[in-house]
Amino acid sequence: MERTDVLVVGGGIVGLATGMALAEEAGLAVTVVETEAEVARHQTGHNSGVIHSGLYYKPGSAKARNCADGRERMYRFCADNGVPHDRCGKLVVATSESELPALAELERRGTANGLVGLKRLSVAEMREVEPHVAGVAGLRVSETGIVNYTAVSKVYAAKIAAAGGTVRTGTKFLGCKRESDGLVVETTAGTIGAKLLVNCGGLHSDRVAKACGVDPGVRIIPFRGEYYELTPQAAGLCKHLIYPVPDARLPFLGVHYTRMIGGGVECGPNAVLAFKREGYRLRDVSVRDLLEYARDPAFWKMAKAFWWTGLGEMYRSASRRAFWHALRKLIPAVKFGDLVPAGAGVRAQAVRPDGKLEDDFFIRRAERMVHVLNAPSPAATASISIGRSVANLALAELGRAPLREAPPPSFFGATRAA
Template sequence: MYDFAIIGGGIVGLSTAMALGDRYPHAKILVLEKESQWAFHQTGNNSGVIHSGIYYKPGSFKAQFCRDGSRSMVEFCQKHDIEHDICGKVIVATEAQELPRLENLYKRGLDNGIAVRRISPEEVKEIEPHVSCVGGIRVLSTGIVNYKQVCLKYAEIIQQQGGDLRLNTKVIQIIQKGKNQVVETNKGNFETKFVINCAGLHSDRIAKLGKANPEAKIVPFRGEYYELTPAKRYLVKTLIYPVPNPDFPFLGVHFTRMIDNSVHAGPNAVLSLKREGYKKTDFDLRDFAEVITYPGFWKLAAKHADEGIQEIIRSFSKAAFVRSLQKLIPEVQAEDLVPTHAGVRAQALMNNGSLVDDFLIIQGDNSIHVCNAPSPAATSSLEIGKAIVRQIPQPAHLQSLVT
């Protein structure tokens, strides 16, 4: 019998287990992950950025968790000797018509309590000599890290706390048994008093197994990247982002220097035909049918038809992808770029076609379901874990597990 069972071994599931171990040191905690390693999907395929929180609506969970999470992530890396670099980034306007949006983003950064300053095109070139722009802002607190390494440290701490970590264990069903729940898996059944669903790309399905209604469906978007050849890495010193379109949910193609000194360029954002579809040819009939028959998807597609078409063109045309990158760094040529790994983002979408813009954490019967945790979830993971633990009801039996 476990006190808590966490489904999902990505960075949010592991941070939640670690926070539970801190809060309830005598609790029996179980983490179930269907893959053979931790952080296999979203966490292990992201850009490794420690985000500042500049993009997010003031007062939102994203803004709050990201601002606080950025600080706590850096402190965690320092404490555990995890390689990281607070290199900062520039966000640049490449056309005059983007300057009002850049100014709005600057003000949002100030509203969110972030260290941000306006910089001229000349000042941008002092930081990133190869960028072409008409204005920019400098975000000092942005950094880079390898989140897989962070997750391995989380898992190590959970084991030290006495937690039970199970890889290669896929959840099949959740059955109510009195006040408890039985989590049925391919490796046997586990009885628990409380379930926490951090299943990422499958979080809506796990919620339904637990008789909870997320009122949203996970729609997978694949982000495809190129990597600068080693000879051209000098073109990028830190992180270079365009001014995002506030009406479109993605940040646009950008340049990211990774912690291993490679430089990734991208991503675009295209519908994936499989929830774990990292290749253009990946296809799953169930996943595809769920999206294509979901009214919310067609409403979203109609609203963002022009942007969606451009993303698809970039997916199949390297030349189009390169042209987008050349808006930031005109020197970049097609031969300077080679394909690298893609990532898949689990985006919750409402039936009315609106994207769930914030973290979505819902209560069930003796359960909590994290049904939307896109970027900046990795940056925010320590704060999300603590917030989930705070939302757990306090029955009498938990008090005996505190000390």
């Protein structure tokens, strides 16, 4: 039987960042198992590529603390490892007077979270930054940037290997049981003995926890975000990143424009319920996942609370014209023919038993285990910081000293599972 110190389930950016911290800094033997043929195939690989500033997050929250630390670590990592990136900045636009209080709240939060590049803009000042934008006021955020997170993840994986670890793709986690001297983990590539398991299973993180005998405390509900791109002829209408003022009740930022590191401008996403955990297309359906929805009281409580918003998202998903109208609120010059269908991503949204959406990081510790059950945006931006924080939780489980100059385990509100 193969043996390792730490087995990480999931080869997305958070799992790889955790493995990198444990291998490089803690000097542990690390094995990462990933079901797909390559790393970063799901949430990471379908990410919009934004390096978030930390503007939106409640001051003092795990999101805010990790984003502030992780953003600058990401910029340094990319510079040190030759990963193309651009600290291009973004513009948040209030399109009506009614949105001005929410814009002011964003400015307050950003200031509380340590952003120094914030600047409130008048209509004339907005037009100097983005000549085609429409609105009554704006907020310039200079710390925001763009990168390709798949490229970042591949460097993380290379660093794990260089430190003596292993990243096993095409290897599915099947189950785990405790024995007197550690854990026995079953995979499609054989049995692996480990001292500790870190669950970064993303869309399947709740199922991985259950397979380990741990109550996850949340249910993962997948939401598909669908995107368009501007045609090359229309891409010049957007020079940076342009966002609306978001609805504070929802963990989504609204339809926006994102200039991509590889060129072009992405528009979106809307957010609709996916009928499969890897449901990137409308026709992707899983009977198992649909039955779970039907039997889950938390799902119906969530649906009752957000049914009106959900209908609007579904309408925009079905109608390109409705999607176009949403985009034109920010840039009226965008024409219907300027939109080209692009890809989609699926967000692993954790839902509490009361039906409320879990908006912050949610982690459960158990004996010889750390389960990352909700790692929403800015998880990619802050992946180095998050990985080091999760590594510290793992080291605490092993009774070892924490990483030097790393956020303490209390950086997350991690709970102890039964």
